[in-house]
Amino acid sequence: MDLDTFFVSCERLLDSRLIGKPVLIGGTSDRGVVASCSYEARKFGVHSAMPMRLAKSLCPEAVVLRGNSGGVYSNFSKDVTDVIKESVPLYEKSSIDEFYIDLTGMDKFFGCHKLASELRQRIMKETGLPISFGLSINKTVSKIATGEAKPNNEINILSGTEKPFLAPLSVRKIPMVGEVTYKSLCDLGVKRIQTVQDMPMDLMHKVLGKNGLSIWKKANGIDHSPVVQYQERKSISTERTFNKDTTDISKLKGIIVAMTENLAYQLRRGNKLTACVTFKIRYSDFQTYTQQQRIPYSAMDHNIIPVVLDLYRNCIIADYWCV
The missing domain is CATH 3.30.1490.100 (DNA polymerase, Y-family, little finger domain)
Structure with a gap:
C-alpha cells in the first residue's frame, strides 16, 4: 500500500485551497529539490528529486511549499500505521508512506482482495488520505502493481498472471533499476520487461553481474523476500542547504x-x-x-x-x- 503524493495530500488536508492546484513541496530556493509534487504538476513534466528551479520553470503557476517540519507528516503517517496495525497480523513499513502487508492464509477466512480493499477504504475514511495498493503473491509485483494502480486505486494480480502483467511495462518500473542500470539496459536494446523475461538468466548475469540476476528474477515475478515486521525507526537526521556557496x-x-x-x-x-x-x-x-x-x-x-x-x-x- 502506498499513500498517493503523501506530502501534498497532507498539505491539502491542512489547506483545502490547494486541492486541484499544481503543488510543489521541497526546498524553496533555486538550490532546493522537489520532495513531492501533485499530479497536476506532473502533467508539466515535474517529478520528485528534480531541481526546484527547473520544476518552477516547467510549471510556473505551481504553488511552492517548503513543507511542514513540525512532525505533521509523521503524525499523519502514524494515523495510517495505527489503522493498519489494528487490521492485519503482519505488516512492514518501508517508508513514511509505504507499507507491505502479508495476508498469507487470510483468504481462507475473508478473501485477501476483499480485506485489502476494505482496509484501503477505512484508511481513506479515517485519515482523509488517498492510498493505492497492488495485491499479488510477492513484494516486487505488489510494488509495481501499486505504481500502476495510482492515483487512488487498486489492482489485484492473480497468481500465475505475474509475467503477463509485467511484460509490457518499462524495465524502469523494476525496483532497483536506476538511471545508470536503465541506460545500460537500453544500450543492450532492452526497454520492456518482456525482453528481460525472454533473455537467458546467464546472459543477464554476464552483462550486469549479481545485479543482473536480481533484475531477471524480478522481471519474471520471482521474489522470495519476506514481509519484515515493522519496528520503530532506528535513526534521526537533519540537513541544511544554502542558497549561496559559503567558505565561512x-x-x-x-x-x-x-x-x-x-x-x-x-x-x-x-x-x-x-x-x-x-x-x-x-x-x-x-x-x-x-x-x-x-x-x-x-x-x-x-x-x-x-x-x-x-x-x-x-x-x-x-x-x-x-x-
Whole structure:
C-alpha cells in the first residue's frame, strides 16, 4: 500500500485551497529539490528529486511549499500505521508512506482482495488520505502493481498472471533499476520487461553481474523476500542547504552545532540514545563526503557535538586531499 503524493495530500488536508492546484513541496530556493509534487504538476513534466528551479520553470503557476517540519507528516503517517496495525497480523513499513502487508492464509477466512480493499477504504475514511495498493503473491509485483494502480486505486494480480502483467511495462518500473542500470539496459536494446523475461538468466548475469540476476528474477515475478515486521525507526537526521556557496568556517561551525543540539534534544525528548554519529557534506558540484563514528550511548550535547565537529573536520580534510 502506498499513500498517493503523501506530502501534498497532507498539505491539502491542512489547506483545502490547494486541492486541484499544481503543488510543489521541497526546498524553496533555486538550490532546493522537489520532495513531492501533485499530479497536476506532473502533467508539466515535474517529478520528485528534480531541481526546484527547473520544476518552477516547467510549471510556473505551481504553488511552492517548503513543507511542514513540525512532525505533521509523521503524525499523519502514524494515523495510517495505527489503522493498519489494528487490521492485519503482519505488516512492514518501508517508508513514511509505504507499507507491505502479508495476508498469507487470510483468504481462507475473508478473501485477501476483499480485506485489502476494505482496509484501503477505512484508511481513506479515517485519515482523509488517498492510498493505492497492488495485491499479488510477492513484494516486487505488489510494488509495481501499486505504481500502476495510482492515483487512488487498486489492482489485484492473480497468481500465475505475474509475467503477463509485467511484460509490457518499462524495465524502469523494476525496483532497483536506476538511471545508470536503465541506460545500460537500453544500450543492450532492452526497454520492456518482456525482453528481460525472454533473455537467458546467464546472459543477464554476464552483462550486469549479481545485479543482473536480481533484475531477471524480478522481471519474471520471482521474489522470495519476506514481509519484515515493522519496528520503530532506528535513526534521526537533519540537513541544511544554502542558497549561496559559503567558505565561512565560523558560520558553518555555528550551524552544525545548532543542528546537533536540535538532534540531541529530539533524542532526549523521545527517551532515546545514540551509539553512532554520521556527518555528510555536499558541495555545489554535488561531490559528497561522509564520515561516521561509533560512540558510547548518549543523548547529551557535550558528548555528541565534539564528535560531529571532528567528523566535519575529517570531511574537509578528505576534500582537500581529493582536490
